[in-house]
Amino acid sequence: MNFSFGRLIAVLRKELREYRxxxxxxxxxxxxxxxxxxxPLVIIFRIGPSVGANxxxxxxxxxxxxxxxxxxxxPAVIASYSVVGEREQGTLEPLLTTPLRREELLLGKALxxxxxxxxxAYVLFAVIQICARLFARNAAVVxxxxxxxxxxxxxxxxxxxxxxxxWVGIGISARASDVRVAQQLGTLSSIPxxxxxxxxxxxxxxxxxxxxxxxxxxxxVADVILxxxxxxxxxxxxxxxxxxxxxxxxxxxxxxxxxxxRHIPRIGGSDExxxx
Amino acid sequence: MVEATSRGREGPIDxxxxxxxxxxxxxxxxxxxxxVSFTVAPGEVFGFLGxxxxxxxxxxxTLGTLIAPTxxxxxxxxxxxxxxxxxxxxxRISIMPENxxxxxxxxxxxxxxxxxxxxxxxxxxxxxxxxxxxxxxxARGRDLCGSLSKGLRQRVALARALLNDPAVMFLDEPTSxxxxxxxxxxxDLIIGLRQRGxxxxxTTHRLEEAERLCDRVAILNTTLRLVGRPxxxxxxxxxxxxxxxxxxxxxxPGDVFNSTKGVESWQTEGESSYVLSVADPRTIAPHVIRALxxxxxxxxxxxxxxxxxxxxYLQLIDEDPEVSRR
Numbered sequence: 001m002n003f004s005f006g007r008l009i010a011v012l013r014k015e016l017r018e019y020r021x022x023x024x025x026x027x028x029x030x031x032x033x034x035x036x037x038x039x040p041l042v043i044i045f046r047i048g049p050s051v052g053a054n055x056x057x058x059x060x061x062x063x064x065x066x067x068x069x070x071x072x073x074x075p076a077v078i079a080s081y082s083v084v085g086e087r088e089q090g091t092l093e094p095l096l097t098t099p100l101r102r103e104e105l106l107l108g109k110a111l112x113x114x115x116x117x118x119x120x121a122y123v124l125f126a127v128i129q130i131c132a133r134l135f136a137r138n139a140a141v142v143x144x145x146x147x148x149x150x151x152x153x154x155x156x157x158x159x160x161x162x163x164x165x166x167w168v169g170i171g172i173s174a175r176a177s178d179v180r181v182a183q184q185l186g187t188l189s190s191i192p193x194x195x196x197x198x199x200x201x202x203x204x205x206x207x208x209x210x211x212x213x214x215x216x217x218x219x220x221v222a223d224v225i226l227x228x229x230x231x232x233x234x235x236x237x238x239x240x241x242x243x244x245x246x247x248x249x250x251x252x253x254x255x256x257x258x259x260x261x262r263h264i265p266r267i268g269g270s271d272e273x274x275x276x
Numbered sequence: 277m278v279e280a281t282s283r284g285r286e287g288p289i290d291x292x293x294x295x296x297x298x299x300x301x302x303x304x305x306x307x308x309x310x311x312v313s314f315t316v317a318p319g320e321v322f323g324f325l326g327x328x329x330x331x332x333x334x335x336x337x338t339l340g341t342l343i344a345p346t347x348x349x350x351x352x353x354x355x356x357x358x359x360x361x362x363x364x365x366x367x368r369i370s371i372m373p374e375n376x377x378x379x380x381x382x383x384x385x386x387x388x389x390x391x392x393x394x395x396x397x398x399x400x401x402x403x404x405x406x407x408x409x410x411x412x413x414x415a416r417g418r419d420l421c422g423s424l425s426k427g428l429r430q431r432v433a434l435a436r437a438l439l440n441d442p443a444v445m446f447l448d449e450p451t452s453x454x455x456x457x458x459x460x461x462x463x464d465l466i467i468g469l470r471q472r473g474x475x476x477x478x479t480t481h482r483l484e485e486a487e488r489l490c491d492r493v494a495i496l497n498t499t500l501r502l503v504g505r506p507x508x509x510x511x512x513x514x515x516x517x518x519x520x521x522x523x524x525x526x527x528x529p530g531d532v533f534n535s536t537k538g539v540e541s542w543q544t545e546g547e548s549s550y551v552l553s554v555a556d557p558r559t560i561a562p563h564v565i566r567a568l569x570x571x572x573x574x575x576x577x578x579x580x581x582x583x584x585x586x587x588x589y590l591q592l593i594d595e596d597p598e599v600s601r602r
Contacts, residue, residue: 010393014379014386021381021420090377094436097340097371098394099363237343241303241334 007100011108012115019116029074033120036070040128044145047138060144063128065198067154071121071162072190075113079169080186082109083239084176093240102234106227110166114159117166121158153212160219165190167226174234177242291354293318293444293475294339299348301331301338308334311348312500316477316492318443321470323490324479327593330497332479333374336446339477340371353443367395370442374449376433380422384413384432387421388439395440407435410465427458434465444475451482463489487585501592509588517581518552518561519545523574526550536560536567551581 019025040063047059086092095105132142144150169186176182294316301308309331316322326332337343339352341362350357353368378387385404392400408414411431421429430450437445447466451459459482466489469476480486486493487506494503502509525548526532533542533552538560541553554560557580568575 004396006396006398007394010390013393014382014390017386018379018381089380090373090375091379092377093342093373093375094371094377094391094433095394096342097366097369097373098391099367099396100394101363240337240342 003101004099004104007098007104008108008111011100011105012111015109015112016115019112025078029078029116029120032074033070033124036066037124037127040066041131044128044132044136044141047136047141049137049139051138051140053140056138056140056144060141060150063145064150064153067121067125067128068157068161070124071117071158072165073187074120074165075117075162076165076169076186076190077183079110079113079166080173080176080182081179082113082170083173083234084179084182085173087239088179096236096240102236103231106170106230106234109170110163110227113166113169114162117162118159121154121162125154125158149209149212152209153215156212156216157219160216160223161190163223164219164226167223167230171226171230171233174230174239291351292316293320293354294322294350294352294477296339296350297348299335299338299350300346301334301343302346307498309496310499312496313348314494314500314503316444316475318475319470319473320491321466321476321478321489323486323493324477324496325481325483325486325493325589326496332496333448335496336371336448336477336479340369340446341365342371367440368442369444369446370437370440371446372433372437372448372450374452376429378421378429378432378436381420383418383420384408384424384435385417387432388436391436392439397439400439403439403441404435407438410438410468411435412461427454430454430458430462434462442474444477445469446477446479448479449481450478451480451485459485483584483586483589493585495589495592497593502588506585506588509585510583516554516557518554518557518564519577519579519581520550520552520564520568521576521578522548522550522568523576524548526568526571526573528571532567532571532573533564537563539564548576 019029043059043062047056083092086095129145132145136142165186168189169182172185172189173182176185292315294314296315297313299312300310302310312331312335314322324332324335334343338345339350339357341352341357341359344359345357352365355361355365355368357365379390382390385408388404388407389400392404397403404417405414408417411434413428413431413435416424416428421432424432430453434450437447450466451462454462463485466476466478470489470491476489478486478490490506492503492505493509495501495509529542529544529550533539533550536552538554538556539552540555543551545551552560552564561578561580565575565578
């Protein structure tokens with residue numbers, strides 16, 4: 001039985017329906033981006049017309065860093081809930097009793113997180129661009145924000161950073177036994193790729209199309225490798241029983257001989273026969 | 277009722293629905309079940325009994341390809357139980373776990389749509405409607421599962437198990453926590469499944485349920501202790517007997533019963549009651565009555581002593597050292 005996009009879509013649809021029905025999840029996903037929106041806008045609006053090029057570069061770098069923090073951080077908590085959460089609410093076993101393959105389940109879950117996370121990241125980016133063009137006092141800021149490499153970096157990095165966070169989060173979720181631990185570890189795991197973004201944003205590396213593409217390719221490869229690792233980590237047996245499959249040991253425990261049929265005395269049996 | 281037309285019912289003809297040979301599952305040093313062998317015919321309702329921790333659920337999970345056996349072999353719905361065959365086996369079976377495991381924030385229909393999608397059904401509406409109708413839940417289809425009572429959730433889980441029209445249906449404690457009316461509805465549904473030729477593998481603690489529904493039962497306590505029809509099990513463990521009650525204790529019961537044709541043995545039970553072990557209660561009872569009357573006894577009653585499956589179960593389990601170790 002081969003990989004089925006139909007089953008993947010069924011998982012994705014379920015994920016999106018659950019978000020829609022959960023005000024808490026939707027609320028936290030909506031509130032956090034506001035922070036990432038306000039901060040860059042404040043930075044951009046504070047730059048006056050006479051501010052130098054270095055200050056503009058730093059401001060634009062900070063803005064992009066904050067914009068890329070959103071797709072990296074937003075999915076981490078949700079992704080790290082994805083498997084252990086199903087397990088805790090008792091819905092994982094019924095899912096695994098169907099023909100669903102682990103790759104279909106994992107990709108469905110990942111898409112369920114990446115779609116809203118990247119969508120929010122792109123909306124934030126669009127709002128920043130519009131606000132900068134309408135209200136920024138420094139023309140150089142508007143120009144820098146609209147540069148091709150920056151736009152390309154945003155388009156490429158948002159899903160790839162989200163992918164990193166999602167796969168690490170799902171991997172942690174597949175191995176964790178507690179939702180809280182999984183979510184804390186998931187949040188921490190989204191930090192490493194942001195360090196790379198920070199280096200670019202603060203011009204430690206000069207942003208260019210080539211650099212953006214190279215980093216994007218590195219992240220893409222990392223995402224694919226992570227997907228493979230997470231698939232391997234997804235141990236159906238461990239998730240259902242809490243124990244890994246093991247080879248038979250010589251111990252054996254307290255077990256009567258296999259196939260033993262014990263003699264069970266009949267009630268009213270021969271002991272009392274023709275006596276008393 | 278759901279029509280028996282989906283791919284779930286297709287499979288090798290004339291092969292057993294379940295064939296299990298020396299199947300063993302260990303978790304490290306702990307043995308869940310060992311050297312279990314049995315066969316279940318297509319269309320049979322097979323009861324799987326045993327105390328808590330006996331390995332019933334682990335057996336279901338193993339046969340349902342959720343966990344891998346440590347050793348032994350099995351075929352499920354005619355397909356060899358291997359990790360490669362997992363998705364194909366799961367396409368032909370359904371498992372209803374003890375915990376319904378429904379998405380509380382989704383409606384009943386949305387829960388069923390998910391599972392129908394996972395079984396690859398492109399137009400699931402007719403099948404979902406039929407499954408809901410089978411469990412009398414048509415009117416609650418748009419309710420959130422979180423708002424349903426435990427009994428209703430159990431019925432949703434049953435509807436979910438019906439969606440792929442399985443060749444083999446594993447029901448793990450399907451009436452656990454249900455009130456008598458809801459349990460009766462589940463029983464009726466299982467009877468309906470048997471009439472349609474669905475093989476049902478039923479684990480239960482309710483012995484009267486197993487006796488009422490199952491063609492055969494197996495008693496598991498890490499190893500398989502007994503397999504057979506409930507009446508076979510009764511006969512294998514208990515001699516058939518007559519219960520005699522007289523108005524006053526017999527002066528010399530040995531003289532009466534030892535000389536009566538067909539009475540194999542006897543024992544006193546209470547002050548003026550006697551249990552006679554006999555081969556055929558209906559044939560021997562008149563001889564016993566004549567002997568009692570001849571001895572001047574006032575006979576109050578003489579009845580065939582009937583042992584239930586519960587007697588069989590308790591007889592097996594109570595004497596089992598495994599139980600006391602748990």
